Amino acid sequence: CAGAGKTMTFLRKASLDWAEGKLWPDMEVVFALPMRHPDVHLASNMEQLLRLQRLGIQDPTERTEICTYISRILNRVCIVMDGLDEVDLGKCNQFVKDVITGDAMSGVNLIVTSRPSTQVLNLAASNPFDKRLEVLGFHQEDLERYLHNVLTAEDAKDVLSQIAASPQLASFMRIPLNAANTCMLYRSGVKTLPTTLPAIVNAILHQVIQQKEEKQGEAKSVGDRWEDIKPALRQPAMELAAFAFKTLVEKVTVFDERHFEDNNLSDAAKALGLVTICDDLLSDVSAQYVFAHLSLHEGLAALHVVANMSAEDIPWLVETLGGLTGHLNTFWRFVA
Numbered sequence: 001c002a003g004a005g006k007t008m009t010f011l012r013k014a015s016l017d018w019a020e021g022k023l024w025p026d027m028e029v030v031f032a033l034p035m036r037h038p039d040v041h042l043a044s045n046m047e048q049l050l051r052l053q054r055l056g057i058q059d060p061t062e063r064t065e066i067c068t069y070i071s072r073i074l075n076r077v078c079i080v081m082d083g084l085d086e087v088d089l090g091k092c093n094q095f096v097k098d099v100i101t102g103d104a105m106s107g108v109n110l111i112v113t114s115r116p117s118t119q120v121l122n123l124a125a126s127n128p129f130d131k132r133l134e135v136l137g138f139h140q141e142d143l144e145r146y147l148h149n150v151l152t153a154e155d156a157k158d159v160l161s162q163i164a165a166s167p168q169l170a171s172f173m174r175i176p177l178n179a180a181n182t183c184m185l186y187r188s189g190v191k192t193l194p195t196t197l198p199a200i201v202n203a204i205l206h207q208v209i210q211q212k213e214e215k216q217g218e219a220k221s222v223g224d225r226w227e228d229i230k231p232a233l234r235q236p237a238m239e240l241a242a243f244a245f246k247t248l249v250e251k252v253t254v255f256d257e258r259h260f261e262d263n264n265l266s267d268a269a270k271a272l273g274l275v276t277i278c279d280d281l282l283s284d285v286s287a288q289y290v291f292a293h294l295s296l297h298e299g300l301a302a303l304h305v306v307a308n309m310s311a312e313d314i315p316w317l318v319e320t321l322g323g324l325t326g327h328l329n330t331f332w333r334f335v336a
Contacts, residue, residue: 006113006135011082028076036086038254038288044095074107085114086294101127137174150183162193169195201299205237236268244300249320255289295330302334
């Protein structure tokens with residue numbers, strides 16, 4: 001499920017707990033690999049996986065010694081591949097694919113996080129995993145604890161009262177990413193909470209643009225509606241939405257300046273801060289970028305669809321992007 005906590009809640013928390021000795025006591029080494037990062041696809045050996053951990057080990061001899069040691073204790077090494085659904089394995093180096101199938105680093109413990117996708121389901125069928133867990137999001141007590149951690153007691157009480165009054169909002173907030181974004185909006189002044197994915201995307205864009213106005217010393221747009229945003233600032237967001245849709249159709253999730261130029265993406269659109277630059281650790285290619293989260297990529301693409309397409313385009317969209325049960329099911333929830 002998109003936004004259910006595969007990266008922030010599971011991967012990062014599990015890695016932190018391991019580092020503090022609270023989890024996986026038998027593991028001596030844990031590699032955390034964000035699969036959407038282009039450098040992960042380029043890794044061709046264990047030494048490059050080590051460099052991706054950003055440990056600051058500059059001495060090649062020291063890295064070699066560490067890799068030699070790791071190769072002797074593979075049964076006490078864990079590799080976590082986060083977001084396997086966000087990469088085309090056909091474009092990865094053979095080493096990465098061999099790690100997944102067990103043909104490289106044999107004996108290593110492998111954890112994969114992913115949305116349901118044909119690629120991952122086929123992989124699981126041919127390389128059965130020992131366990132399969134489905135992350136469903138917050139239980140009510142988890143949500144209450146989270147709200148009290150990130151909001152004041154009074155604000156948490158207000159949010160919980162709105163959740164109690166709206167079954168739709170209650171279901172929406174069970175997804176950790178939705179809860180985090182909703183709390184961000186609440187702290188920024190949106191006290192009546194959005195209850196649907198399209199509404200929250202509009203609200204987030206509204207906040208991003210208002211922050212841009214503040215930085216530029218301009219008067220804030222008045223009102224909470226998308227239509228209230230000044231056209232001069234709304235246009236860059238719609239440019240980015242069109243770019244998001246085109247790249248989603250083309251199955252491109254990592255971009256460089258060439259993609260921006262080919263799509264005539266303005267500096268104002270890039271400056272919204274919704275596309276982030278990737279650290280370049282293994283390659284000498286030009287700067288590469290990704291949307292901050294795949295769900296954001298899908299939400300912006302859906303904004304373009306809602307603004308520019310009609311019901312007659314739905315069959316083509318289903319054929320191109322897959323239906324509600326496909327990999328991009330969150331895109332359809334935004335469109336709906």
